[in-house]
Amino acid sequence: MKGKKSLLMMSLLSLILLSACNQAVKQQPTATTKTQETKKVKMQKVPKKSTLASQKVEEVKEEKIHLSSAATLSDQLLDVETGNNQELKVFVREAMSQIAPANSGQPVRYTVYLEHLLDKDKKVYVTNWTPVATQFSASTIKIFILINIYQQFKTGQLSPEEFYTLVEKDVVQGAGDMLHDSIGTTYSLEELCRLMMEKSDNIATNVLIDYAGGFDAVNQTIAQTVGENHHSKLERKMMDIRNIENGKANQINAKEVSQVMLKLYQGAVLDPETDQQLLNLMSHTKNRTKLPANLPKEAIIYNKTGEAAYRGIENDVALIDYQGEVFVMCVLTEMNGPGEVPETSTEEQAKSQVKAIAELGSRVTEWMLMTK
Numbered sequence: 196m197k198g199k200k201s202l203l204m205m206s207l208l209s210l211i212l213l214s215a216c217n218q219a220v221k222q223q224p225t226a227t228t229k230t231q232e233t234k235k236v237k238m239q240k241v242p243k244k245s246t247l248a249s250q251k252v253e254e255v256k257e258e259k260i261h262l263s264s265a266a267t268l269s270d271q272l273l274d275v276e277t278g279n280n281q282e283l284k285v286f287v288r289e290a291m292s293q294i295a296p297a298n299s300g301q302p303v304r305y306t307v308y309l310e311h312l313l314d315k316d317k318k319v320y321v322t323n324w325t326p327v328a329t330q331f332s333a334s335t336i337k338i339f340i341l342i343n344i345y346q347q348f349k350t351g352q353l354s355p356e357e358f359y360t361l362v363e364k365d366v367v368q369g370a371g372d373m374l375h376d377s378i379g380t381t382y383s384l385e386e387l388c389r390l391m392m393e394k395s396d397n398i399a400t401n402v403l404i405d406y407a408g409g410f411d412a413v414n415q416t417i418a419q420t421v422g423e424n425h426h427s428k429l430e431r432k433m434m435d436i437r438n439i440e441n442g443k444a445n446q447i448n449a450k451e452v453s454q455v456m457l458k459l460y461q462g463a464v465l466d467p468e469t470d471q472q473l474l475n476l477m478s479h480t481k482n483r484t485k486l487p488a489n490l491p492k493e494a495i496i497y498n499k500t501g502e503a504a505y506r507g508i509e510n511d512v513a514l515i516d517y518q519g520e521v522f523v524m525c526v527l528t529e530m531n532g533p534g535e536v537p538e539t540s541t542e543e544q545a546k547s548q549v550k551a552i553a554e555l556g557s558r559v560t561e562w563m564l565m566t567k
Contacts, residue, residue, distance in 0.1 A: 275306070275320040275327055275450075282562065283309060283319040290555035291323070295547040297507065297530040298538045303548065305528045306330055308449035309559060312457060312521040317563065320450060328426045330527040332447035333501025333508045334370070334395045336429055338455065341476070343407040343416040344388055345469055355385035359402055367434040371396025392476040392499065397433035404432055420464060421451040447501075447510070449525040456497065456514040456523045474514070484549050485511035486524055486556035493517065494560070506530055507540030509548035513556070520563040526552045 272288050287307045294303045304324040311317035347353040361373060361380045368374065371394050373382075382390070387403055390396035407413050413429045421427065426448040435443070459470045477497040487496040498513035507530030514523045528548045530538040540548075 271323050272321050273323065273325060273327070275308075275322055278315075279319045279321060280317055283317070283559065284321060286555060286558045286562070287319060287321055290551045290558065291528075293547060293551045293554070294528065295544045297544070298541075299531070301531075303507065303528050303530055303544075304330070305526065306449045307527075307555070308453045308523075308525045310453060310457065310523055311563070312460065312523075317522065317566070329428075329446035329448050330510070331503075331506055331508050331529050332427070332445040333503045333510055334400075334433075335447045335452060335499050335501040335510050335512055335525075335527075336427065336445045337391050337395070337400055338452060338477075338499050338512070339417050339420070339427065339429065340400060340403055340407060340413055341388055341392060341473055342420060342455075342464060343413050344384065344403055345473060346416065346465055347407070348384075349465055349469055353384060353406060355383060357384045358382065359384065359387060359406075361398070365398055365402055367397050367401060367432075369397040369434050370394065371398055373398040389476060389479075393479045393481055395480075395482065395500070401432045404429070417451075420455055420458070421448075425451060427451050447527065449512075449527055452512050453523045453525045456512060459497075460514055460516075460521065477514075485509070485552040486513040486515075486526065488549075488553035489557035490515065490560055491517065502545070504540050504545065506537050507544060507548070509545060509552065511552055511556075515556075515560060517560060518564055520560075520567065522559075522563060524556060524559060526555060528552070 272284055291303075291305050291307070294305075296302055302323065304322075306322040306327055307319065309317075309319045344353065348355050358381050361376060361378055361382070363378055366374065366378075371390060373380075373390065373396050382399070384403070384406060387396075387399040390399040391403060404410070404413065407416075410429050410431075414425075417425050417427050417429075426446065428446050430443040430445055455464065458464045459474050462468075462470045464470050464473075474497045477499055478495065480498050480500065482500045482502075483496070483498070485498075485500055487494070487498055490496065494515055494517040496513055496515055498511060501510035502508055508528070510525075510527045512523070512525040515521070528551075530540060530544075
C-alpha cells in the first residue's frame with residue numbers, strides 16, 4: 196500500500212513539473228519572435244508624415260524599408276528610370292497615398308516626373324503601375340497644339356490676327372468661355388490660343404486642331420519636339436464621345452511633356468522670344484488648384500492642368516521658378532486605363548487627387564530651397 200502511495204505521489208509531482216516547464220517555454224520569446232519585434236520597433240521609428248525641416252538620410256532609408264516590406268499596390272513605387280532621388284520618392288509616396296481609391300477599390304494609378312533645370316541629382320520618375328508609357332492626357336495635350344500653332348505663326352503659314360467665326364457645329368460642352376458666347380462671335384487665332392491655355396477652352400482647342408492641320412500635324416509637332424519615338428499623341432478632339440467609345444484616346448507621357456516645358460524655358464523649342472510667349476500664356480492659367488496651389492505668391496509658375504470625371508483624371512504639369520531654383524513637375528492620376536470599364540470619379544475622389552498633387556508641389560518646392 197505504501198509503495199502504491201509513493202508511486203502516485205511521484206506521478207503527480209512529474210505532472211506539476213511538466214506543466215511548469217511548458218508554461219515557461221510559452222513565455223520565452225523565440226528567435227523569430229525577437230526578430231519580428233525588432234522589425235516592429237524599427238518601423239515605428241519611421242514618421243508617417245515626415246517634415247522637410249527634420250528629414251534625414253537615415254529616415255529616408257527607413258521609408259524605403261517600409262515601402263519594400265509593405266508590398267501592397269497602394270504603397271508600391273516603381274522606378275521608371277534609375278537615378279531617382281530617394282527623398283523625392285518619399286514625398287511622392289506619402290502624397291499619393293492620400294488619394295481615395297477608385298470605385299473598384301483599387302488604388303488610383305499615377306505617374307510622377309520631376310527634374311531640376313541644372314541639378315540632375317534632383318530628379319524622380321516613378322509610377323505605381325505598369326506599363327507606364329502614357330496616361331490619359333485630358334487637357335495637358337493642349338501644350339503641343341499651342342506649339343504647332345505658334346510654329347505656323349512664326350513661318351507665316353498662319354497669322355495671329357486671322358479671324359474665326361463661331362458656328363453651331365463647333366460647339367461642344369466642357370471647359371471654357373466660348374460655350375456661353377453667341378453663334379457668330381469672332382475671335383483672332385491669338386485669342387483662341389489664349390482661351391485654350393488660360394481657360395482650357397474646348398471649343399477653342401478643337402478649332403485650333405483644324406487650323407493646325409489635324410491630328411497627324413499635331414503628332415508631327417510632338418515628334419519634332421520630343422523625338423520620333425514619342426509616346427504622347429493626339430487621336431481625337433475634345434469631348435468627342437464617339438471616338439472615345441471607339442478606343443481613340445489622347446495620351447501624354449510625363450517625361451516628354453516635362454522636358455518640353457524645360458526646353459521652352461531655355462528657348463529651345465521654336466526660338467527664345469516665341470517660347471517665352473507660350474510660357475506667358477501658361478503663367479495665366481486659371482486653374483491653380485494643383486501643383487501651384489500652396490506655393491508662395493513670389494513663385495513664377497507656368498502650368499497646364501487636365502481633368503475629367505470620366506475615368507477620374509486629374510493631371511498637372513508645371514514649371515516652377517522660385518528664388519533661383521527652376522524645376523519641372525508632372526503628376527498624372529487616373530482611376531483606370533484603356534481596356535478597362537470606364538469609371539467616373541466622385542467629387543470626394545477628385546478632391547483627394549487635387550489635394551495630394553497640391554501637397555506634393557509645396558513639399559518639393561520647400562525641399563528644393565532647403566537643398567540649394
